[in-house]
Amino acid sequence: MMGVLSQQQLDQVCVVLVRARNPNNIGAVARAMHDFGFRHLRVVNEYAVPFATARSAVDASDVVAGAMEFDSVAAAVADCTLVVGTTAVGERALLHPLHALPEAAAEIRGALELKGRVALLFGSEKTGLSNDELSHCHWLLTIPMKEHEDVRHPSMNLGQAAAVCLYELVRETGVHAGVGVAAAAAAGEVERLKTLLTEVLEETGYTRRHPANSDEAQIRRLVLRMGVSASDVPVWMGILRQVLWKARGAEAGKE
Amino acid sequence: MMGVLSQQQLDQVCVVLVRARNPNNIGAVARAMHDFGFRHLRVVNEYAVPFATARSAVDASDVVAGAMEFDSVAAAVADCTLVVGTTAVGERALLHPLHALPEAAAEIRGALELKGRVALLFGSEKTGLSNDELSHCHWLLTIPMKEHEDVRHPSMNLGQAAAVCLYELVRETGVHAGVGVAAAAAAGEVERLKTLLTEVLEETGYTRRHPANSDEAQIRRLVLRMGVSASDVPVWMGILRQVLWKARGAEAGKE
Numbered sequence: 257m258m259g260v261l262s263q264q265q266l267d268q269v270c271v272v273l274v275r276a277r278n279p280n281n282i283g284a285v286a287r288a289m290h291d292f293g294f295r296h297l298r299v300v301n302e303y304a305v306p307f308a309t310a311r312s313a314v315d316a317s318d319v320v321a322g323a324m325e326f327d328s329v330a331a332a333v334a335d336c337t338l339v340v341g342t343t344a345v346g347e348r349a350l351l352h353p354l355h356a357l358p359e360a361a362a363e364i365r366g367a368l369e370l371k372g373r374v375a376l377l378f379g380s381e382k383t384g385l386s387n388d389e390l391s392h393c394h395w396l397l398t399i400p401m402k403e404h405e406d407v408r409h410p411s412m413n414l415g416q417a418a419a420v421c422l423y424e425l426v427r428e429t430g431v432h433a434g435v436g437v438a439a440a441a442a443a444g445e446v447e448r449l450k451t452l453l454t455e456v457l458e459e460t461g462y463t464r465r466h467p468a469n470s471d472e473a474q475i476r477r478l479v480l481r482m483g484v485s486a487s488d489v490p491v492w493m494g495i496l497r498q499v500l501w502k503a504r505g506a507e508a509g510k511e
Numbered sequence: 512m513m514g515v516l517s518q519q520q521l522d523q524v525c526v527v528l529v530r531a532r533n534p535n536n537i538g539a540v541a542r543a544m545h546d547f548g549f550r551h552l553r554v555v556n557e558y559a560v561p562f563a564t565a566r567s568a569v570d571a572s573d574v575v576a577g578a579m580e581f582d583s584v585a586a587a588v589a590d591c592t593l594v595v596g597t598t599a600v601g602e603r604a605l606l607h608p609l610h611a612l613p614e615a616a617a618e619i620r621g622a623l624e625l626k627g628r629v630a631l632l633f634g635s636e637k638t639g640l641s642n643d644e645l646s647h648c649h650w651l652l653t654i655p656m657k658e659h660e661d662v663r664h665p666s667m668n669l670g671q672a673a674a675v676c677l678y679e680l681v682r683e684t685g686v687h688a689g690v691g692v693a694a695a696a697a698a699g700e701v702e703r704l705k706t707l708l709t710e711v712l713e714e715t716g717y718t719r720r721h722p723a724n725s726d727e728a729q730i731r732r733l734v735l736r737m738g739v740s741a742s743d744v745p746v747w748m749g750i751l752r753q754v755l756w757k758a759r760g761a762e763a764g765k766e
Contacts (some may be wrong), residue, residue, distance in 0.1 A: 266657075284668060291667050358683060369713030374593060400683060402521075402548030408528035412546050416674035419667070423675045424682075443674060454764065460757035462750055469746060478746060482737045491724060491733060493718055503757045 261426055262292065265368040269425070272298045272332050274389055275380035276414065284415025286380070291421040297323040298332045298375075317461075329377070329392045334444035337372035337486075340364065341393035344411040344420065351387070351477060360397035362423040372440050376421065381414050388479040391473035392443065394480050397421070412437050439486045449489060450479045452496045453468040459503040516681055518548065520623040524680070525551045527587050529644055530635035531669065539670025540633070541574040547677040551576040553587045553630075584632070584647045592627035595619065596640050596648035597676065599656075599666040606642070608650040616679040617650035631676065636669050652676070684730045707751045714758040723745045 261303055272410070286297055297319050311326060326332035333339045341352070342362065355363065366479050367374050377393065379385030392394065399420055412420070441449075454475055457463045463470040484492060524580050526544055531537050531554070539553055556632060581587035590596045595615065596607070622629050631646065645651065649757035654675055667675070691709060695703075709730055712718045718725040739747060 284671065287668055287673055289661070291656045349591065356683065365731065399678065400681070401546045404545070405671065412674070413542055413670070415668070416543055416546075416671055419671035419675050420678045423612075423678070426657075428611070428655070451747075456754065457750065460753045462753040465753065466749060469749070478743065481740065481743060485736065488736060492700070494721060494724070498715045498717040498720065499711065499754050500760070501752070507651075 260365065260428060260500055261368065263296075263448040265365075266293045266426075267492055268368050268371070268373050269294055269364075270296045270298050270332075270336065270373065270375045271299060271418065271422075272329070272375050272377045274300045274329060274377055274385060275302060275383075276378070277381055278414070281414040283320065286317075286323070288415065288419035288422050289319045292421070292426050294422055294509060296321065297337035298326060298500070299323055300326045300329055300332050309328045329389050330443075330447060332443065333375040333377075333392055333487055334447070335373055336375040336380045337378065338367040339443050340374065341390050341396045342417065343384055343396045343398055345389070345398050352390060352393060353477060357397055357399050357421060357424050359396075360432075361362055361421075361427070367440065373442075374444070374448045377384050378404075378414060378418060384411065386472055391476045392460075394483070415431060433507070441484050441486045441489045445489045445501060446484065447476070449484065449492055449496070450476050452493060452500070453479060456496050456499050458501065459500055463502065466497075514550075515620065515683065516623065520620075521548045521681075522550055523548055523623050523626070524619075524672065525553050525588075525591060525628065525630045526631050526677075527553045527555060527584070527632045528639060528669075529555045529584060529587075529632055530638075531633070532555060532636055534638060534726050536669040538575065540673040541578070543674035543677050546674070547681050548679060550577065551573060553581060554578055555581045555584055555587050558712070562628055574652070584608065584644050588630040588647055590628055591630040592763075593619065594623040594632065594648045595629065595631045595647050596632045596641055596651045597634070597672065598653055600649045600653050607645060607648060610650060610652055612652060612654050612676060612679050615650075616652075616676075618680070619680060633669060639666065656745055674745050696739050696741045696744045700741065701734055701739065702731070704739065704744060704751070705731045706746060707755070707758060708734060711751050711754050711758065 271285060271294060273282060273285060276285075289295065289297060297316075324332075343354070345354070364374050364376075364488060376397075377389070379387060379389065385393075400413070411417075450472075452465075454472070457470055457475070482492075486497070526540060526549060531540075537554070538550060544552060550573075554645065580586075598609070600609070619629050619631075631643065631652075632640060634644065637761060640648075653765075654672060656667070705727075709718075709727070712730070713729055737747075
């Protein structure tokens with residue numbers, strides 16, 4: 257009685273918990289993963305403690321036992337071609353495209369059909385994902401919730417939010433396309449592109465003239481919005497290297 | 512951003528917890544109800560203790576505060592026109608029709624449209640609903656889950672199961688556009704971007720070094736594949752103009 261995803265596709269999904277504080281919540285996320293057949297849990301934590309405690313949770317022990325720990329969001333998503341952040345609407349001014357869960361799940365299933373590895377990020381219980389963490393995301397997902405007049409920031413319990421998202425991913429649905437779309441670049445490649453573009457912006461004086469457009473997260477989002485394919489990465493890298501070579505020549509020429 | 516149910520319809524749904532043992536789970540169910548706009552919680556307990564403890568839960572306190580206590584399932588569902596039990600498949604020989612959650616939710620929404628009051632029963636964490644309790648149900652609902660060979664009785668955490676069921680009840684079935692998805696750039700803007708990029712490629716020497724990558728149609732396709740939004744066009748134009756200014760400075764410097 258499972259949804260449209262094969263075990264191989266389930267294994268292309270990484271659930272990434274960023275700064276989760278409560279070991280019970282980490283255990284609950286692992287249990288939901290187990291319930292719906294997902295196996296790859298990644299944890300980005302400042303502190304090792306909550307995760308170590310969660311390791312002793314009784315449920316879904318295979319998911320927790322196999323979990324990987326990372327020092328940064330960048331490292332945790334480096335091999336992923338699609339990085340999706342979860343957020344409560346209204347949490348902050350959104351700088352990313354936002355999809356309600358049903359469409360988001362359809363998009364993610366499309367990426368899985370194209371053999372991409374997808375990271376689904378959940379932030380800390382108190383604060384969600386920071387703007388810097390969100391800057392690693394191609395787009396954001398939100399679970400539509402009731403708006404209560406007395407609550408400024410609606411948000412779900414972490415374990416429940418994960419259960420709802422994973423349920424929607426495996427929920428049986430109709431046909432969806434996605435044929436003929438080029439394979440997306442992995443986040444690590446996008447990050448290298450961002451780094452090279454940043455060098456170009458600095459070398460050409462753009463950063464000095466437009467400081468308001470030039471912080472790291474902005475450049476990362478700009479590059480992510482390019483939606484660059486794996487095969488276009490070397491083309492853009494080649495163009496940027498040539499620009500950099502020329503710009504540095506300009507400096508040398510002046511001297 | 513709510514689903515197809517009006518508040519009146521949400522209020523026709525009663526979530527009935529039968530012999531829930533863990534106050535945290537009662538609190539979690541109440542929180543999920545609050546998140547999705549449901550307000551009527553009913554509790555059937557042999558012991559008053561867990562519910563009294565749950566009353567002090569911080570989340571969804573209005574739902575818990577308004578909860579009604581009953582001595583029996585019969586009393587708890589007496590005013591309901593449709594009684595649906597939740598069950599994990601394989602728990603026992605099923606004597607009732609069983610629907611997977613997506614169809615079950617559609618059935619329930621149909622009953623709500625006909626002004627019926629619907630009870631959604633969840634059993635105890637350990638044993639689920641007993642045969643006697645199930646006998647009050649018109650039919651049963653199950654959340655499709657992964658079958659694990661090593662687990663005889665797959666079952667979800669109570670709070671997570673409630674969250675998934677209630678999400679499905681309010682899940683928006685129609686398509687709606689993502690909030691904040693940027694408007695695509697017009698073809699004329701993409702063409703201007705292509706022209707400026709071509710100047711950059713010529714000025715930096717890229718065209719001479721990579722003639723095979725540099726014909727006009729290739730550059731246009733490369734730019735089109737960026738899928739650039741209307742709001743990103745001026746950003747990229749600014750970057751390319753700065754690069755061009757620098758590259759021309761390099762020529763001037765050399766002379």
